[in-house]
Amino acid sequence: MLRAGVVAVQGDVSEHADAIQRAGAAHDEAVEVTEIRQSGSVGECDVLLLPGGESTAISRLLAREGIDAEIEAHVEAGKPVLATCAGLIVASRDANDERVDTLDLLDVTVDRNAFGRQVDSFEAPLDVTGFEEPFPAVFIRAPVIDEVGDGVEVLAAWEGRPVAVRDGPVVGTAFHPELTADSRIHDLAFFEEQAVEV
Numbered sequence: 781m782l783r784a785g786v787v788a789v790q791g792d793v794s795e796h797a798d799a800i801q802r803a804g805a806a807h808d809e810a811v812e813v814t815e816i817r818q819s820g821s822v823g824e825c826d827v828l829l830l831p832g833g834e835s836t837a838i839s840r841l842l843a844r845e846g847i848d849a850e851i852e853a854h855v856e857a858g859k860p861v862l863a864t865c866a867g868l869i870v871a872s873r874d875a876n877d878e879r880v881d882t883l884d885l886l887d888v889t890v891d892r893n894a895f896g897r898q899v900d901s902f903e904a905p906l907d908v909t910g911f912e913e914p915f916p917a918v919f920i921r922a923p924v925i926d927e928v929g930d931g932v933e934v935l936a937a938w939e940g941r942p943v944a945v946r947d948g949p950v951v952g953t954a955f956h957p958e959l960t961a962d963s964r965i966h967d968l969a970f971f972e973e974q975a976v977e978v
């Protein structure tokens with residue numbers, strides 16, 4: 781039984797809950813999903829999902845509820861996190877925006893809405909390290925990853941910019957893997973051995 785916490789203060793929560801259930805089913809692993817709106821339950825979770833949405837709101841609510849420190853402790857304990865889009869922004873080292881109090885779970889800096897300024901949303905077939913077929917990546921007002929620290933593995937790039945990264949137990953994507961039926965990114969974050977070993 782995998783206990784998965786979906787941070788549910790704001791953003792696309794049910795899609796992530798569905799995606800992790802699908803990934804679990806493919807691995808014959810039952811998944812119990814907890815939606816996290818208050819402090820106190822992160823500690824019971826084996827893995828965490830930080831959804832997309834609006835990073836300024838997510839950041840503010842995480843701090844107000846005291847969930848931010850619990851997520852940091854989860855990562856310090858080496859437990860996996862998948863952070864997507866606004867979740868990636870919140871998980872970054874710096875989002876170049878004083879309204880986002882980043883958690884520094886991933887050693888990257890991001891520029892909020894950078895792809896979105898060019899075109900609001902788009903879907904792209906993405907080559908991801910270890911995937912045999914391209915991943916259908918949905919970008920919605922997506923952030924661009926600017927700087928990538930030494931310990932960070934770039935798993936995918938689009939137009940020369942990193943859009944999927946791994947830093948120890950944390951995987952971050954600029955796109956929304958939960959919005960397609962393809963659960964390979966959830967798989968990679970939570971069910972592959974390197975998710976705990978790196």
Ligand code: GLN
Nearest residue numbers: 832833834835865866920
């Ligand atoms: N650009 C949004 C933000 O800054 C994120 C968009 C998304 O999660 N789809 O929060």
